[in-house]
Amino acid sequence: MARILAEISRTFGEYLLLPNLTDERCTPGNIDLSAPLVRHRVGELAPIRVATPLVSAIMGAVSSVELAIALAQAGGISFIHQNQPISEQAGMVAAVKRHKAGFRHNDVNIKPSATLDEADTLFKRTGSDVIVVTDDGNPSGTFLGLITTQDFNFIRHRRDEVVDSRMRTARELVTGAEGMSLAEANSLLWDSRQDVLPVVSADGRVTALVHRRDEALHHKFSNETVDAAKRFRVGAGVNTHDYLERIPALVEAGADVLCLDSSDGYSVWQQNVLAFVRKEYGDAVRIGAGNVVDGRGFRFLADAGADFVKVGIGGGSICITRDQKGIGRGQASALAEVVAERDAYAEETGMYVPLCSDGGIIHDSHMAIALAFGADFLMLGRYFARFDESPTNKVKLAGQVVKEYWGEGSSRARNVARYGQGKDLAFEEGVDGYVPYAGSLYDNVTVTLAKLRSTMISCGAISLRQFHDTARLVQVSQQTFVQNSEEVQRNERPTVA
Structure with missing residues (x-):
């Protein structure tokens, strides 16, 4: 007979945080958001x-080389997603690693x-502003x-004119020498009044570019x-099918x-991959596993050697696993049980295995709720898909600028390795759609982090560990939802007839 748990499956939107005492330490500059990976x-x-x-999520519509660099900054x-040939995924990883801070x-x-x-065309395709x-x-x-985007304008210049006619030549530019320190490069950049400093080797090749904006971002x-x-x-994501070839290449x-990329990680197949990694590489290679929604799944993967465990099934904005298979759990309920198991495991073994909350986040406030529940870090798809740095196209839909976004379980992705449906995708576990375009990753992450710091200040916490331990949450009623969603007509200035 099936066992029915005595609980209602809860989501992050069903909870609010209660404020704790804010003391003198609770200032934005003191808030530590760092977390173990x-x-x-x-x-x-x-x-x-x-x-x-x-x-960022292990998705073809999200984690480009450009986004990986920006998010690391x-x-x-x-x-980087694994739903592609091994050589292409390895090439993307190598492209990120070629960049130094x-x-x-x-x-x-x-x-x-x-x-x-x-x-x-090259500017538009790469998103770069200098070539x-x-x-x-x-x-x-x-x-x-x-040559930069500021060096020509098609109102004044013909499209068939050559780059040589508008570029700034090497003789006109101040350049740095290979091997110089970043401090030296930044000083030279400012002294030259250039936006970009080419670092050139003795044989005349550009070995690196130093951008003025990167110093500001730092x-x-x-x-x-x-x-x-x-x-x-x-x-980089991996799967349980071609891991013997993919993992060494990555x-x-x-x-x-x-990270093992699967909608359901409570399986002997993931155990086999983790065993392979530990046998071949010991602790030199770090690998996460998942996804799970209860303590049994967490302990199975932790015992198998997972370096972190992802929590969440069916809660993603483009995931329809719950509709298609009837499998999943509200993200808040899943996280609450797995956090308790993680902490018990740490007490018993002396080993802390971080948790990644994957899915169920619609608003920035849900990030704070997830971290308060005990997640160490959050994996986000829709959030990052909206930004300039994601790999998808911007299109105009009903007068609004949007970006394409699709799930790995959709027909567009056809990620049969992730969903274990054999050689063909028999049914979809994800959808293909659009998300509102939101601009730069840097600007949006800045706002999100400011909100998280503000929430932690109100909760009297200056570190994520303290936030985990001291946060108090309350379940909200239907009337609370109604109160929060009441519409107010904006007060607009009247026009003069």
Whole structure:
């Protein structure tokens, strides 16, 4: 006979936080949002941490190279999706790892004989605002100059004019020498009054670009997610089918952390992958697992060696697993049980296995609720899909600018490896749609972090650990929902007839 749990499945939107005493320590500058990304001994720091407890979902519509770099700058980390050939995923990981904090790799190049129309296409395709001009149009070519979006305008210039006619030549530019420190590069950048400083090797190749805006971003976010060599950290998704080939390729490409990508992680297949990683790499390779919705699933994966465990089934904005299969649990209920099991596991074993809450977040306030429930960090899809840095197209729909967004369980993604449906996708567990365009990741993450800090201040907490331990939540009634959703007509200035 089926066992029926004596609970109602709850979501984050059904709870509110109660304020605690705010004391003198509770100021925005004192709030520490850093979190462990991988397992560690209780009382010790995790070997990989993030200053911002936000990670991007393992989705083709979300985690591009550009977004991975931007999110690492903002203190989080991205997971490059696995629904692609191994060589392409490894190439994306390697592309992120080529960038060091403050030093960007020379990824966007063009020949001087190319047309301004070709340059314009390249700007739009890459999202870059500067292109390095080399003799052969390749990163390894001889540096000839730079062309930016400010160097031409099609009201004044013809599309068939060549790049050579509008670029700033290498002779006109101040350049840095290979091997210089970031402090030296930034000083030279400001002294030159340039927005970009090319760092050039003795044989005339651009080895890096230093952007004025990156220094401002460093001061804005303070703690980029970097490895010991100051390269941006990046994660990568793996599956339980081709892991014997995919994992070594990703490790070789430089992936800092891996994550099993599945809607249901409570399986011997994930146990087998974790066993392979521990046998082949020991603790040198870090790998998370999931997703689970109860304590049994957490303990199974923690015992199998998972470095973190993802919580959530069916709560994603583009996930329809609950509708299609009748499987899942409200994200708040799932997280509450798994957090209790995580803490019991830490008490019993002395090993803390972080939790990633994946799904169920609609508003920024839900992020605060998830962290209060005890999540160490949050995996977000829809949130990041809205930004300039995500890989999807901007389109206009009913007069509104939107970005394309699809689930890994949709026909568009056809991610059969993630959903275990054999060679063909028999039915969908995700949808294909659009999300409102929201602009820059940097601007939006800044606002989100400000809200999280403000919430923690009101709750009297200055660290996420303290927030976990002292937050008080109350379930809200239907009348609370009604009160919060009452519409008010905006007071607009009357027009003069």
